[in-house]
Amino acid sequence: MWLVARGCVTMGSADGERHRQPSRSFQRGQWLDVANAWLGLAVAERCVADVDSTLYAFPIDEVDALCRRRPSVVRVLLNLLAGQVRESTQNAQQLLTKDALARCATWLLEALHGTTDGTTVVLAQRKSIVASQIGTSPETFSRTLRRLREMGAIDVKGARIFVRDATALHRLAAP
Numbered sequence: 001m002w003l004v005a006r007g008c009v010t011m012g013s014a015d016g017e018r019h020r021q022p023s024r025s026f027q028r029g030q031w032l033d034v035a036n037a038w039l040g041l042a043v044a045e046r047c048v049a050d051v052d053s054t055l056y057a058f059p060i061d062e063v064d065a066l067c068r069r070r071p072s073v074v075r076v077l078l079n080l081l082a083g084q085v086r087e088s089t090q091n092a093q094q095l096l097t098k099d100a101l102a103r104c105a106t107w108l109l110e111a112l113h114g115t116t117d118g119t120t121v122v123l124a125q126r127k128s129i130v131a132s133q134i135g136t137s138p139e140t141f142s143r144t145l146r147r148l149r150e151m152g153a154i155d156v157k158g159a160r161i162f163v164r165d166a167t168a169l170h171r172l173a174a175p
Contacts, residue, residue: 001063002032007053008124011045012132020048022132024091025125027114034080050125095135097175103134104144105172108154112163121161 004026011032012022023045026032033043037060049055067074094103107130111121123130131141145161148154153168154161163169 001034001037001058001060002047003056003058004028004030004032005054005056007049007051009047009049009053009055010125010129011043011047013045020046020129022125022129024133025050025129027124031080031084034077034084038077038081050129098173100134100136100140100144101147102172102174103136104141104148105153105169107134108148108161108163109166109169109173111161112166119163119166121163123159123161 006028008025008027009032010020010022010025012020012024014020032047032055033045036042036044040060063073063077067077094106098106108121112118115121127141128138131138134141136144145154145156148169149156151165151168153165153172154163156162
């Protein structure tokens with residue numbers, strides 16, 4: 001099992017020409033592909049550190065031994081796996097029920113939770129990676145950000161997105 005201690009790691013596939021198709025990213029404090037590790041399977045997708053990152057490896061046999069000695073660790077792992085299943089389910093529902101504008105607003109609101117000031121999102125990876133994660137093309141993601149800016153909901157300066165109207169984002173993100 002791998003824990004992202006610092007930085008950002010993107011998981012996804014690559015085509016025959018090595019073009020990446022990122023599906024999700026993991027920030028500091030998040031675990032990579034725990035389900036496959038626990039099942040003894042290889043990582044389902046390719047992992048790439050988009051920025052300078054530090055990861056810690058936890059051999060599954062050592063984690064298993066720890067679970068036997070400390071049952072409370074099992075509870076932590078169950079919560080972790082349940083959270084990842086829930087997130088996957090929500091992502092699938094969003095792709096089926098929300099347009100690009102709603103998915104982008106949802107992504108911005110979720111990204112705000114990890115910020116210090118609650119109003120500024122700093123992109124830790126390229127916009128094309130974020131676009132792939134929310135199920136749009138990079139061009140659609142850029143147009144969506146421009147539309148949100150025109151609506152007065154955000155301002156964009158380089159890799160920083162300043163949320164000016166969180167209420168508007170909540171309205172757009174609502175199912």
